[in-house]
Every structure is written in C-alpha cells, then in structure tokens.
Amino acid sequence: MHVEEQIKVIRQFNRDYTAEIGLLEKHVLNSEYTFSETRILLEVDRIDHCTAKNISEALNMDAGFVSRTINRLIKLNLVEKLKSEKDKRAFLLQTTESGKSVISELHKKANAQIMHLIENLSSEERTRVLHSIGELNTLILGKNSNAPEYITLRNELKPGDVGQLIKMHGELYSKECGYNVCFEGYVCKTFYEAIVHGNAKLDKYWIAEKEGVIIGSIAVIAKAHEACQLRWLLVSPEYRGIGLGIRLFDEAMAYATAGKFKSIFLETTKEQEKAIQLYEKAGFKQKSTYKIDDWGKSLTGLVMEKLF
Amino acid sequence: MHVEEQIKVIRQFNRDYTAEIGLLEKHVLNSEYTFSETRILLEVDRIDHCTAKNISEALNMDAGFVSRTINRLIKLNLVEKLKSEKDKRAFLLQTTESGKSVISELHKKANAQIMHLIENLSSEERTRVLHSIGELNTLILGKNSNAPEYITLRNELKPGDVGQLIKMHGELYSKECGYNVCFEGYVCKTFYEAIVHGNAKLDKYWIAEKEGVIIGSIAVIAKAHEACQLRWLLVSPEYRGIGLGIRLFDEAMAYATAGKFKSIFLETTKEQEKAIQLYEKAGFKQKSTYKIDDWGKSLTGLVMEKLF
DNA sequence: ACTGTTTAATTGACAATATCAACTATAATT
DNA sequence: AATTATAGTTGATATTGTCAATTAAACAGT
Numbered sequence A, B: 001m002h003v004e005e006q007i008k009v010i011r012q013f014n015r016d017y018t019a020e021i022g023l024l025e026k027h028v029l030n031s032e033y034t035f036s037e038t039r040i041l042l043e044v045d046r047i048d049h050c051t052a053k054n055i056s057e058a059l060n061m062d063a064g065f066v067s068r069t070i071n072r073l074i075k076l077n078l079v080e081k082l083k084s085e086k087d088k089r090a091f092l093l094q095t096t097e098s099g100k101s102v103i104s105e106l107h108k109k110a111n112a113q114i115m116h117l118i119e120n121l122s123s124e125e126r127t128r129v130l131h132s133i134g135e136l137n138t139l140i141l142g143k144n145s146n147a148p149e150y151i152t153l154r155n156e157l158k159p160g161d162v163g164q165l166i167k168m169h170g171e172l173y174s175k176e177c178g179y180n181v182c183f184e185g186y187v188c189k190t191f192y193e194a195i196v197h198g199n200a201k202l203d204k205y206w207i208a209e210k211e212g213v214i215i216g217s218i219a220v221i222a223k224a225h226e227a228c229q230l231r232w233l234l235v236s237p238e239y240r241g242i243g244l245g246i247r248l249f250d251e252a253m254a255y256a257t258a259g260k261f262k263s264i265f266l267e268t269t270k271e272q273e274k275a276i277q278l279y280e281k282a283g284f285k286q287k288s289t290y291k292i293d294d295w296g297k298s299l300t301g302l303v304m305e306k307l308f
Numbered sequence C: 001a002c003t004g005t006t007t008a009a010t011t012g013a014c015a016a017t018a019t020c021a022a023c024t025a026t027a028a029t030t
Numbered sequence D: 001a002a003t004t005a006t007a008g009t010t011g012a013t014a015t016t017g018t019c020a021a022t023t024a025a026a027c028a029g030t
Helices: A003-028 A035-046 A052-058 A063-075 A097-118 A123-139 A161-177 A181-197 A244-256 A273-281 B003-028 B035-046 B052-058 B063-075 B097-118 B123-139 B161-177 B181-197 B244-256 B273-281
Strands: A079-083 A091-095 A151-154 A204-210 A213-222 A227-235 A263-269 A285-292 A299-307 B079-083 B091-095 B151-154 B204-210 B213-222 B227-235 B263-269 B285-292 B299-307
Touching (some): A003 B123, A035 A063, A052 A063, A097 B003, A161 A213, A181 B161, A181 B181, A273 A299, B035 B052, B035 B097, B052 B063, B052 B091, B161 B227
Parallel strands (some): B227 B263
Antiparallel strands (some): A079 A091, A151 A204, A285 A299, B151 B204
C-alpha cells in the first residue's frame, strides 16, 4: 500500500472513530449540567491537588472559561475551593460529596457505554481490540506501557502458540541474522518433534504474554539419559532490556535443576555471542560444534552443556 | 484482564486519541475560514449531488446552522447552489473552482499532519498501525471492508509466513474441529518437509493478504512420479463467503494442470464434508482412507486424487 | 383533485462554548 | 527593590449548538 493510501485510511479512521466516540461522550455528558461543567467536574476529581491551571491545560480550555465554569460548579455545590498554602494566588479544587455522587453516576454511564460497545465481542475479539489499542498507543500516541507487571508467564500451549512461536523465530532471525526460510522450516521440525514425539509429562513451556500477545518464550524438553534440552529462548525486540530474557531463562533453569534431569544442553550458533555469554555465566560449557549451510549463510552450530 | 480494566484502558485510549486527533484537526482547520465553514466545505466536496440535509446528517449539525453557514460559503464564492430537478424544495450543492482550491490546500495540510504522525515509523510499524486500525474498524466501528479488491495474492514466502500459517491452522482447526496441539505439531512436520526437503523450482505457494495480514493460503508441492500435492488450503473465517477459497483453489489447480505434473492428490479428513464436495466437483476421486488418533479425537484421514 | 402529513430549507431567539485582552494579586528572578 | 512571570478573574465578542416557528414542496390516502 502506498503512503498516500495509508494516509487516506488513517484519516478516514480518525473521522469515523472521533465521530463514534463523540457520540458516546455526548450521550454520557448529557446530564442536567452543561458539557463543560461535567468535563471540568470529572477533571477536578481525577487530578489530585487540582488547580484551575491544571484543568485549563489538561482539557485545553481557555483559563477564563474554566474560571467561570468552576465558580458555577461551586455555586452548584459540586466543587469546593481550598486555600493553597504554597501559593496564595492559586486555589486547590476538590469535589464535594454531592459532586462525587454525580461523578460516580457519570462513570457508571460511561462504562456502560463502552460495555455496550464491546458486549457482542468474544473474549478473543476483545483481546484483539486491546492489542490494537496498545499498538496505536505506542505507535501513534507514543505511550509505552512495557512495565514488567503487565507481562504474564504461562505454561500451557494454546492452539496457535506453536505457529506464533515459529513465526517469531522466522521473522526475528531473518531480520537480525539474515537467515532464510529454511531456518523457519528447521524450527518447524524442532517443534514437530517436541510436540508430537515429546514427553508431555516432563517437557515444559513458558510463554510470556502481554495483553494476550506472545512476546517471549522458552522451553525445557526431556531427552534420553536424564538429559534435557533448553529450547526456543526468544524475546521480542520491543521487550528487550527489561529482564524478560533472564526471567524466562531463570524459570527454565529452576525447573531443569529441580531433580528430574541430570544435565541440560542447548544448541545455538557461534554468532550469538551475547547469548553464549549468558549461558556461560550460568555454567554452560561449549561442548561441540557443527556446520550449518542451508540457512542462507555459512554458520557454525554450537552445542553447550551443563551437568548438575 | 478483567472487563473493568479493559473498559478503563479503552476509555483512556478514547480520551488520548480524540485529544490527539482534535489537536491535528484544529491545526488543519485553522484557516481564514471558521471551523464549521471548513468542515461543511469539505463535506460538500466529498458528497456527490450534495444537499444541505446530507450535510447536517453527515456532520451531525443543526439544520439551521448548516443553512446559515452554507449561505455564508456562497457569499464567499466557495460553494454554489443548483436547482434540484427532482425536488424543488432542495438544492444541489457543489464547490466552485475557488472552493476546490481551498479544499486542495486543506487536504495537503491534513495529509502532511498525518504524514508527520507516521514519518518516524518503519514500514513494518506502519503496517502494524494499519492493521490495528483495520481491527478497530471491524470490531468497534463495525465496518467491514472485505471487498475482494483489497485482497492480494502473492507467491513468495516471507520470513514468518510459515509460522503464521501454522498458527492459523492450529487456531482454526482447534476452534472449528476441536483438534489439539498435536495437530499443530503435525502441520509443523508438513511445512518442515516442504520447506527444507521440497523442490524450490516446482513447489508453489499462494498467500492471500489483506492490509499485510495473511487471510488465506494454498500450495502445490511436487512429489515423486510427476505427482503433486495440494496443501494448506485455508481461509480465515472472517473472509469466507467471498469466493476467496475458490480463487485460491483455482490458482493452484491452474498451476498444477499446466503441464509440470501428471496428477494431483490431497489429504483431508472425512469430517470436512464441504471441502470434499468442492474437491469432487473439481474432479478429485476418493482414493484411500486411514486412521488418525492423536489429534484429540478419532478421525478418518482421506486421500483424494485427480489424474490429468 | 383534495386533504392532511412529512420533509428540506430557512429564520429568529437564545444558550453554550471559544477566544482575546485587560487586570489583580502573588511568586519567582535578578 | 525592581522586573518579570504566573494563577486566577472579568469583560467583550465571535463561534458554535439548540429549539421552535415558518414556508414551500413532496407524498400518501381517499
């Protein structure tokens, strides 16, 4: 799609979305108070130690208009002014009890509106909505919410997970290492063997998710002679540098060393210097190497092992 | 995430997004004409055989206000009224030459604004933006733009495609047929064999995409004795019923019968009655069956063949 | 063809919101 | 202490939103 087309699509969306949200807002704010009165009331409640300045900035409103409207709200007994100790020019604003009850009604109404918007969506579709919102938040609004607390780990594989992990491997190693589609085919083989011929009781997978989207993975797969293999350690580029890789690695190693296995090994390539450093720091030793020639460039495969 | 949290996230996004777009609009419409004048002018231009009624509906404006504003635009020589032949109460509105040039400037400004918004994004990130917008368009705004003209077919496999196709197979057959993760593992094997051990010259893949997102697939894979196998026919549920499956199938069959092969076969299960009908209509005959027991339920595999 | 009912557009009156500039009291800076 | 900046207020005015009444044409039913 050309840039011109992209811009057209975005502009159309902006028109439609703001129209839709505008309608919702209109309905919600359509109370016995005026539109601006309610907006300001909500803002006074939202902001702690709120001043008139805060409001005119937050809502992009003229200071004079805000001043007048606040004084109207005070007459209506929804808001009260407290003297600010720090700055005798300014007042601290807060909602009265009666204001709070008005607000609570408004929030109920607004929540009901949004609920109505998504009530016919399946939980899977709601996840898609939230993911898309997260994408636009980061990409368009420049808001990052990669806080670790939103990232969850789970152990069961859901339908589609395997494909998603293969996809991520394919895309990532193509972009960062220049591997071709043969590599992705090879990853398919590793998953096929683990899923279809693996040991359901001993094999363990960790999927790191944010808002329902996979952003990282690792697994411990049982092998002969009480050994196990560490596989598919992966963290999406956008989520690196927040300790997610270490977290996944630690989880996997904790399980591997918990008594069920006597050793662990992994396969990587000489290229992955940073990863090799991590593995060596954790006690892995380089054991053997082999040639890889069909991933688009000549590589040296590396087997690393740690005995418990 | 709880529904309450989801609603909170959505409401926050709505506030932020409308604020952002509002700012853009403000900047764009900040010309020598008033906000409403420009909005109405743009609408007159956008709508063919436009009447005042159309505008007050499209922009959700009071009919009286629209009437006054249009008459002002006429005085400014940006818009002109033509008598409507059909309805002598109404007038047809259209922009004058001078109106058109004003509009063209506005569009330039608006496009530049959006360009500015996305100029620092990589093409991959822009695709993510458009995909998210598409998602919100369907899920929130209820807009379906599944018109066939937006769907493109391509033949090369890009990094991540294989994983995405496996993911789609895993999710789809889990949802629609109740297959377990073993099925997804089996799909991995089929891709592994085709990608790593396939015949790059004879094998051919078709990927159906919409806005950069895969929505369907099919492939013809060369086999021994000048036979070939039809594989991975898949159409996302949201895009069924628009002939995409047939389109993919026809493409694949056209290639298979073009001289390079003497026969084609495919594997499916007895369960897939609709698909089997399609294949039989195209001349495939049921050839043999086999048992499948590890996909979460007992199934009868079916091989179908067509000789050319 | 006549009648009552809608409908597109207009107009008047007025309310709500937006914008600007002037002004007061206080804070911050030098 | 003088200057400059800031929070809030007030007045004037422009723009936008809302409602009800009016006109002329269209429409539906008899």
